[in-house]
Amino acid sequence: MVNIQSLDPTASPLDYYGWELRRQREAHGLKQGQLGEIIFCTGSLIGQIETTKKVPTRDFSERVDAALGTDGLFSRLIGLVLRSQLPTWFQPYAEMEAKAAYISTFQAQLVYGLLQTEEYARAVLSVEHHSKPDEMVAARMERQRILRRDQPPALWVVLSEAALLLEIGGRDVMRRQLAHLLSFRENPWVNVQILPFSTGQHTGMMGTFNLLRFDDDPDLFYMDGYDQGHMTANPHVIKERSVGYARLQASALSPEDSAALIARVMEERYGDRLQPEERTVA
Structure with missing residues (x-):
């Protein structure tokens, strides 16, 4: 007799997803392999997702909805599932980020998560979440969906010049990441400024931080920690950090000059060129 793993649908969003996938599949009289054939994957993958051994993707969820006629059920669930894969301490921030009308962030070393390419994100996340x-990459890509909404938040990003020079994932990954940053030049809701090294001391030396503003709720300040994040709506902190952020913006290059610097670094540091050992001798 086949041992069918029982799931508690109330245990987590992932457990509920797996339980519901099995229930819907069986209601349609399909075996795992049969459903797999319909949505172009293996029956083994269906089984792994049903038993929470594998986390589904958005593409998988959309194909299941189309195959089973579930009216977007799994496409709605996948957001909760992927968010649940984020570190527990980070989930409250991600929830507030998704509701914000205005996001401003200073990044001391890395490109902000909402603007990372998938391969850059993988290189960053693989260090701590190997x-x-x-x-983790799927969860980060899911966060970025807020920028593609009909009414996205206004996003203002100040990046230290270090974020352009710290080689994450190799030259090819960095070249594509910087090209991705440049792709936002025509986006009216996204502004990127570079804080050059020549600025010297500045109000972001305490490290990376974010400010979230909402239509109907108090502003929030957020700062990452090693194993937890710090989030507060303390008016004194909000005022202090808002002034500090305004000074960072004033010290940073304009969006136009920032784009020019990004393009220059992309070409000169990460552009296609012969390596020293590949150069021919005249």
Whole structure:
């Protein structure tokens, strides 16, 4: 007799997803392999997702909805599932980020998560989350969906010049990441400024931080920690950090000059060129 793993649909969003996938599949009289054939994957993958051994993707969810006629059920669930893969301490921030009308961030070393390419994100996340990089990357890509909404938040990003020079994932990954930053030049809701090294001391030396503003809720300040994040709506902190952020913006290059610097670094540091050992001798 086949041992069918029982799931508690109330245990987590992932457990509920797996339980519901099995229920819907069986209601349609399909075996795992049969459903797999319909949505172009293996029956084994269906089984792994049903038993929470594998985290589904948005593409998988959309194909299941189309195959089973579930009216977007799994496409709605996948957001909750992927968010649940984020570190527990980070989830409250991600929830507030998704509701914000205005996001301003200073990044001391890395490109902000909402503007990262998938391969850049994978290189960053694999350092600390090497046991489940696929799930963490999928969760980060899911966060970026807020920028594609009909009414996205206004996003203002100040990046230290270090974020352009710190080689994450290799030259090819960095070249594509900087090209991705430049792709936002025509986006009216996204502004990127570079804080050059020549600025010297500045109000972001305490490290990376974010400010979130909402239509109907108090502003929030957020700062990452090693194993937890710090988030507060303390008016004194909000005022202090808002002034500090305004000074960072004033010290940074304009969006136009920032784009020019990004393009120059992309070409000169990460552009296609012969390596020293590949150069021919005249």
